[in-house]
Amino acid sequence: MLSRRNFLTSAAFAGATVAVGTLDGCSKKSTAAAAGSSGGTSAKTITLGFSQVGSESGWRAANTQSIKDSATAAAITLKFSDAEQKQENQIQAIRDYISQKVDVISFSPVVTTGWDTVLKEAKAAKIPVVLTDRSVDSDPSLFVTLVGSDFEAEGERAAHLLEKVLALPGAPKTVNIAVLEGTTGSAPAIDRAKGFKKIADASHPEWKIVASQTGDFTRDGGKQVMAAFLTAHPEINVLFAHNDDMGLGAITSIEAAGKKPGTDILIVSIDGTHDGFVAMTQGKINAIAECNPLLGPQLMDTIKTVLGGGSVPAWIKTKEGDFMAADAAAALPNRKY
Numbered sequence: 001m002l003s004r005r006n007f008l009t010s011a012a013f014a015g016a017t018v019a020v021g022t023l024d025g026c027s028k029k030s031t032a033a034a035a036g037s038s039g040g041t042s043a044k045t046i047t048l049g050f051s052q053v054g055s056e057s058g059w060r061a062a063n064t065q066s067i068k069d070s071a072t073a074a075a076i077t078l079k080f081s082d083a084e085q086k087q088e089n090q091i092q093a094i095r096d097y098i099s100q101k102v103d104v105i106s107f108s109p110v111v112t113t114g115w116d117t118v119l120k121e122a123k124a125a126k127i128p129v130v131l132t133d134r135s136v137d138s139d140p141s142l143f144v145t146l147v148g149s150d151f152e153a154e155g156e157r158a159a160h161l162l163e164k165v166l167a168l169p170g171a172p173k174t175v176n177i178a179v180l181e182g183t184t185g186s187a188p189a190i191d192r193a194k195g196f197k198k199i200a201d202a203s204h205p206e207w208k209i210v211a212s213q214t215g216d217f218t219r220d221g222g223k224q225v226m227a228a229f230l231t232a233h234p235e236i237n238v239l240f241a242h243n244d245d246m247g248l249g250a251i252t253s254i255e256a257a258g259k260k261p262g263t264d265i266l267i268v269s270i271d272g273t274h275d276g277f278v279a280m281t282q283g284k285i286n287a288i289a290e291c292n293p294l295l296g297p298q299l300m301d302t303i304k305t306v307l308g309g310g311s312v313p314a315w316i317k318t319k320e321g322d323f324m325a326a327d328a329a330a331a332l333p334n335r336k337y
Contacts, residue, residue, distance in 0.1 A: 046307060047077045049097030051107035053134070054085035056183075056217045057245040058273040062337030063108070063133065063293035070296025076303065085110055085183065085216070091118045098125050104303050108133040108148075111185035119143060128306055132295055134187040140314070144306055147299050147316045149291050151188045154270050155195020157322055158240060161287035162268045163204075164324060166238075171266070175204070176235045179212035180222050180250060182242040188291075189214065192242050192270060210236060215246040222249030230257045241269040244276030244288065251284050262286055262325070272323065274335045280328035290320040293337055 048071060052064055064080075071078035079102060083089040087110045097105050098121055105127055109115060112135065119142035122129050129143040134151075136143070165171065179196075182189030193212075200207045211229045215221030222241060229236060230253060239254075241247035247269035254261045261267055261284040269276060272290035279285040298316060305312050323331060 045075065045077050046104065046303065047079065047100075047102045048303060049079045049081075049094070049100065049102040049105045051081050051083055051090045051093040051097075051105075053083055053090070053108045053110050055082060056085060057219070057243060057271075058275055058337070059243060059245070059271045059291065059293045060217075062273070063295060066294040066296035066337075067132075067299060068296075070300045073297075074300040074304070076300055083110060087111055087114060091115075094118050094122065098122055098127060101125070102127060103307060104128050104130060106130045106132050106299060106303070109136050109187070110183070112137045112187050112190065113185065116142065130299065130302055130306065132299055133293075136187075145302060145312045145314055145316055147295055147302055147318075149318050149320060151191030151291075152195040152198075154188075154289050154291055154320075155192035155197075156199050157195075157289040158192070158268050158270055158287075159196045159199035159204075161289055161322055161324070162238065162240065162266075163199075165266050165268060165286045172237050173206070175207045175238055176233070177207055177209045177238045177240055178226070178229045178233065178236045179209055180215040180225060180239065180241040180246040181212060182214065182217045182246075184214045186217075188217075189242055196240060207238075215241075215249065217243050217245060219245040219249035222246030223252050224249075226250035227253040227256070230254070230259075237265055239265055239267045241267065243291075244269045244271040244273045244279075244285075247285060248275055248279060251279065272320075272335070273337060274332070277323070277328050277332045277335050280323065280325045281332060283325060285325065287322070287324050289322050292318045292320050 050067060081093040090107055090110055094105055105122055115136045115138050119129060119138055123142055131143050131146040133148040135146045210233045213225050215225045239250055247267055251261045254265050259265055267285045268287045269285060270289045270291050272288050276285060276288050302312055302316060
């Protein structure tokens with residue numbers, strides 16, 4: 001069983017990613033390319049079955065729109081379903097796509113475990129699976145590739161951003177951190193926590209995590225959990241939020257408690273949404289490690305390559321940046337999500 005964190009070490013899998021040439025589904029370009037060897041084949045539109053994890057945040061909304069827009073631009077027929085953050089809904093959607101004999105299946109998994117059975121069903125039906133955004137703890141031969149971010153690196157980047165924030169004038173010397181975790185069992189929650197802790201443990205014995213709990217990646221979850229944190233731990237002076245929406249929800253509770261976000265409680269989050277950047281321009285969030293949701297173009301290109309019999313890397317990573325509050329005003333006009 002390999003997780004997102006270590007599945008790239010499987011050399012056998014890397015070699016196996018090209019074994020998709022026998023599938024029927026292909027784009028017009030790939031069909032034309034194959035026509036010479038097949039004696040002429042009529043063009044066939046690719047049908048993609050995509051199961052989205054949910055609509056829990058601004059990041060997710062942008063991710064969904066990117067996939068829909070990119071499918072249209074690529075002339076790929078998209079069958080789309082929203083799992084509403086329930087694994088059983090995603091598994092059913094994948095099974096529906098298998099029965100409909102789509103050309104390729106893609107999904108952003110709710111959690112990392114529990115996928116082996118349905119992925120084996122897709123493999124038996126000779127339908128390739130391309131993961132997006134999040135990976136799974138499954139046999140890597142059951143999916144072709146992952147198109148998405150390095151969540152552990154994002155956690156490390158968030159910790160390094162906190163280092164910069166704490167180096168600014170007026171920053172506290174005693175660091176009492178609250179952590180708003182993502183959905184329990186999800187790849188970003190697991191890996192962002194691991195990456196942040198890695199840097200904290202290695203370099204910052206003075207950092208103390210006094211409270212850590214899931215806010216389910218939602219603004220309301222961040223608001224409610226932060227309110228409880230402040231009641232139980234009034235000494236909190238730093239917040240690490242696994243995404244902007246939870247951080248934005250926490251700001252409401254911080255202000256309701258009579259404290260000033262970004263000053264009394266320093267805030268570092270992950271995502272880089274438009275609303276997150278607005279909060280940075282207001283001085284309410286101190287730094288953000290970007291997680292790019294605009295995966296649609298990369299996903300469609302990957303699908304066409306796979307169905308055309310081409311080779312793709314085991315992990316296709318997205319390009320992302322880091323932003324301090326001082327960068328926010330200049331960067332805000334260019335935010336696309």
